[in-house]
Amino acid sequence: PYKGKKLNIALCGLGNYASLLAEGLQVSEYCQLAGIVTGTPSKAETWKNxxxxxxxxIYNYENFDSIVKNKDIDLVYVVTPNSLHKEFTVRAAKAGKHVIVEKPMAITAEDCEEMIKTCNDNNVQLAMGYRLHYEPNHLEIKRLGQQKVLGQVRYIETGLGYSTYDIHDVNKPVDLNARNEWRLTKKFAGGGALINLGVYCIQVSRYVLGEEPIAVTAQFGTINNKNRFAQVEENITWQMEFPSGAVANCSSSYGFGIDRFHAAADEGFFEMSPAVSYGPFVGKRSDGKLFNFPVINQQQTQMDEICKVILANQKLPNHITGEEGIKDVRIINAIYKAAETGKKVSL
Ligand code: NDP
Incomplete structure (x- = not known):
C-alpha cells in the first residue's frame, strides 16, 4: 500500500551528524528530506539551496511549534546536543509529528519518560537513532551470541574511543561556552566519552547476550587534557554483570582511538575491529570463518527501516523505540554513579 510513498522528514539541529543523515536521505527509499529546523540563519540558506x-x-527554534499546521512534514529527526533531545522531541510530538531521536536518548531517565509519555499521548511513534541495529555484521554477532552458535558467551570486551585533540597541545585554552564545544559540558552532553561513545558498547553487549545488566562497576581514567575535560570524563572503563554470569568489560575515550568487540564463548570466540564506528567492519570467528557482509549506508538503512514500519501503520519494535533508549540512559547513569562512588551499583 505504501509503494512509492515516502515519509517527509525534517532534520532538527544542522550539525555534523545531520549532514550525514541528509546524505543518507538522498538515497533513501521510504523517506526524504523535506524540512529543516535550525538556530543558524546562514545554514537555513545553504541547506535550502x-x-x-x-x-x-524551514523553521527556527522559536517558530518550530507552528510545524503542527504543516501537513507536508511527517517526522522530525532530532539531532541536537544531548540535553536538548527532550525539548525538541516533546515539541515535535505535541505538533503531531513522529520522532527519531539521536543517541543518547536524553541525559536523564526522567527526560526519557517524559519523551515516551508525550509521544504516546499524541499518538506518534518514537524511534531511536541506533544505526547499528540494522547493520549486517551487528545482526550476525547478535545471532551468534543469542543463538549460542559458539556456545554461551561468558565474556565481552568492547571499546569505542577517538582522539579529539592534539596530545602535544594540551595546554591550549578552551572556551567551554562555545556552541561547538557542547560535548565538553555537563549541561549539554550530560557526560563525556561514556554517554556519547560508550553507549554503543552498552548496546552491543546487551544485544549480543540478549540480556540486561544487573550490576555495574566503573573507573574514571586519566585526564591528559585538563582544559578540555574540566566537566566531563576523558577516559572511562566499566564492567557490566549479566544474569547468565557473563561479564562485559568496556572502555571509551576522547583521548585515544579504540573500536573493537570481542566475545569469548564456551566453544570459541567471535570478534570485530573496526566494530562500532561507521566501519567498514571486519569480523571473524575462532573456527576460521570470516564475516563477509556488504558495506551498507548505515544512516540510509536505519531511516528506511524505521519509515517502512511507520508507512505501513505498524508499531515499531520495542528494541528500536524509546523503551530501548531509556534502558541505556539508566545504565549510563548507574555507571557514572559507580565511577563516582567506587562501589558496585545494582540495576
Ligand atoms: P554538532 O555540534 O555538530 O551539531 C549539533 C547541532 O545542534 C548544531 O549544529 C546546532 O544546529 C544545534 N544546536 C541547537 N542548540 C544548540 C546549542 N545550544 N549548542 C550547540 N548546538 C546546538 O553535533 P553532532 O551533529 O555531532 O551531534 C548531534 C547529536 O547527534 C548528538 O546527540 C550526538 O550524540 C548525535 N550523534 C550521533 C551519531 C551516530 O552515529 N548516531 C554520530 C554523531 C553524533 P543549528 O546551527 O542548525 O541550530
Whole structure:
C-alpha cells in the first residue's frame, strides 16, 4: 500500500551528524528530506539551496511549534546536543509529528519518560537513532551470541574511543561556552566519552547476550587534557554483570582511538575491529570463518527501516523505540554513579 510513498522528514539541529543523515536521505527509499529546523540563519540558506527545501518547511527554534499546521512534514529527526533531545522531541510530538531521536536518548531517565509519555499521548511513534541495529555484521554477532552458535558467551570486551585533540597541545585554552564545544559540558552532553561513545558498547553487549545488566562497576581514567575535560570524563572503563554470569568489560575515550568487540564463548570466540564506528567492519570467528557482509549506508538503512514500519501503520519494535533508549540512559547513569562512588551499583 505504501509503494512509492515516502515519509517527509525534517532534520532538527544542522550539525555534523545531520549532514550525514541528509546524505543518507538522498538515497533513501521510504523517506526524504523535506524540512529543516535550525538556530543558524546562514545554514537555513545553504541547506535550502543544497537540498531544494521549500521555504514553508524551514523553521527556527522559536517558530518550530507552528510545524503542527504543516501537513507536508511527517517526522522530525532530532539531532541536537544531548540535553536538548527532550525539548525538541516533546515539541515535535505535541505538533503531531513522529520522532527519531539521536543517541543518547536524553541525559536523564526522567527526560526519557517524559519523551515516551508525550509521544504516546499524541499518538506518534518514537524511534531511536541506533544505526547499528540494522547493520549486517551487528545482526550476525547478535545471532551468534543469542543463538549460542559458539556456545554461551561468558565474556565481552568492547571499546569505542577517538582522539579529539592534539596530545602535544594540551595546554591550549578552551572556551567551554562555545556552541561547538557542547560535548565538553555537563549541561549539554550530560557526560563525556561514556554517554556519547560508550553507549554503543552498552548496546552491543546487551544485544549480543540478549540480556540486561544487573550490576555495574566503573573507573574514571586519566585526564591528559585538563582544559578540555574540566566537566566531563576523558577516559572511562566499566564492567557490566549479566544474569547468565557473563561479564562485559568496556572502555571509551576522547583521548585515544579504540573500536573493537570481542566475545569469548564456551566453544570459541567471535570478534570485530573496526566494530562500532561507521566501519567498514571486519569480523571473524575462532573456527576460521570470516564475516563477509556488504558495506551498507548505515544512516540510509536505519531511516528506511524505521519509515517502512511507520508507512505501513505498524508499531515499531520495542528494541528500536524509546523503551530501548531509556534502558541505556539508566545504565549510563548507574555507571557514572559507580565511577563516582567506587562501589558496585545494582540495576
Ligand atoms: P554538532 O555540534 O555538530 O551539531 C549539533 C547541532 O545542534 C548544531 O549544529 C546546532 O544546529 C544545534 N544546536 C541547537 N542548540 C544548540 C546549542 N545550544 N549548542 C550547540 N548546538 C546546538 O553535533 P553532532 O551533529 O555531532 O551531534 C548531534 C547529536 O547527534 C548528538 O546527540 C550526538 O550524540 C548525535 N550523534 C550521533 C551519531 C551516530 O552515529 N548516531 C554520530 C554523531 C553524533 P543549528 O546551527 O542548525 O541550530
Amino acid at each position: 543544497k537540498y531544494n527545501i521549500q521555504e514553508k518547511n
